[in-house]
Amino acid sequence: MNTLEKLGWNEKLNEQTKLQEEQFIGRVIVQQRGQYKILSEAGEFAAKITGKFFHQIVRQEEYPAVGDWVVYTKGEQDSEASIHQVLPRKSKFSRKTVGGITEEQIVATNIDTIFIVTSLNDDLNLRRIERYILLAWESGANPVIILNKLDLCTDIEEKKRLVEEVAIGVPIIEISALKNQRIENLSTYVKDGQTVALVGSSGVGKSTLINQLIGRDVQDVGGIREDDSRGRHTTTHRELFVIPSGGIIIDTPGMREIQLTDSxxxxxxxxxxxxxxxxxxxxxxxxxxxxxxxxxxxxxxxxxxxxxxxxxxxxxxxxxxxxxxxxxxxxxxxxxxxxxxxxxxxxx
CATH class of the missing domain: 1.10.40.50 (Probable gtpase engc; domain 3)
Structure with a gap:
């Protein structure tokens, strides 16, 4: 059974939140086209926002997002719920929507650390890493660079040096998610009460890393195209997972375009x-x-x-x-x- 504290709830949030009768606190773990899944002490619920909440929304970014704390009431069915309110966010990782519209697209909220995952193959792109770092600092969370696929790299020190030149002051950790090498070095960030979001291109190993941290296969894993060393999309939506040993992790789909916000x-x-x-x-x-x-x-x-x-x-x-x-x-x-x-x- 999950407690709110295991989901990342803390005393500060408790002091700021006043509930009415029949209202409860939950955390959004999945968001897909106006449909949500929330997790609370009472279990997992399929949820929708109430009509009153819907009519109060002016901007796209005011809708619930993965990682949000929400106030909900139970529905007629035991597995259903209605979302009445999104609690104030302490951080949000977002980007501009792809195309000409400048609306903000929220990727994940209430994050403590952002793992910027990149692979140590031909897809290593310093300019892309700079963009991710910029968005991470702007989010209010702390960025950490994860250099994955250590087992496939023969010039690790040279590639790490190149990344250090653009990731000044940002921790850099080399791992192999597939071979489960040096995963223990992430324990500083993946622990009780802490939320980590994974961002990066398709095929860099985010889903494999999620599976290793949780200890079982919860995410599909795709291969790499041989012609350009880039991955295929396997994660199709954002999802929050509770790690049995402690900590919360959010997986996100690979981003083809990293559009900036006003950063x-x-x-x-x-x-x-x-x-x-x-x-x-x-x-x-x-x-x-x-x-x-x-x-x-x-x-x-x-x-x-x-x-x-x-x-x-x-x-x-x-x-x-x-x-x-x-x-x-x-x-x-x-x-x-x-x-x-x-x-x-x-x-x-």
């Missing part, structure tokens, strides 16, 4: 090496192009900073500024729609 703080945390160098430039508005006494250019010339990393920083900066402008436009439209609804309601 200025995450950008500074991810590229603090460049921003610290920029403080030493002669000109405050230095573009690091042709200005004299540019500390960033000097670092590139001296080989202590790669030109690719500066290029990535500029690209992400432009992307974030564009998203921020689009988001402001979207919020203005939402505000207009909200007041239209209020005006129509008052007339009636």
């Amino acid at each position: 200025e703080d995450g950008l500074s945390s991810t590229f603090h090496d460049i921003e610290e160098l920029a403080e030493l430039c002669r000109y405050r508005d230095c573009t690091h192009e042709n200005e004299p006494k540019c500390a960033v250019k000097n670092a590139i010339d001296e080989g202590t900073l790669s030109a690719d990393r500066l290029q990535s920083y500029r690209k992400l900066q432009r992307e974030i500024h564009y998203i921020a402008r689009k988001e402001n436009q979207r919020l203005q439209l939402l505000e207009k729609e909200k007041w239209k609804k209020i005006t129509k309601s008052n007339r009636k």
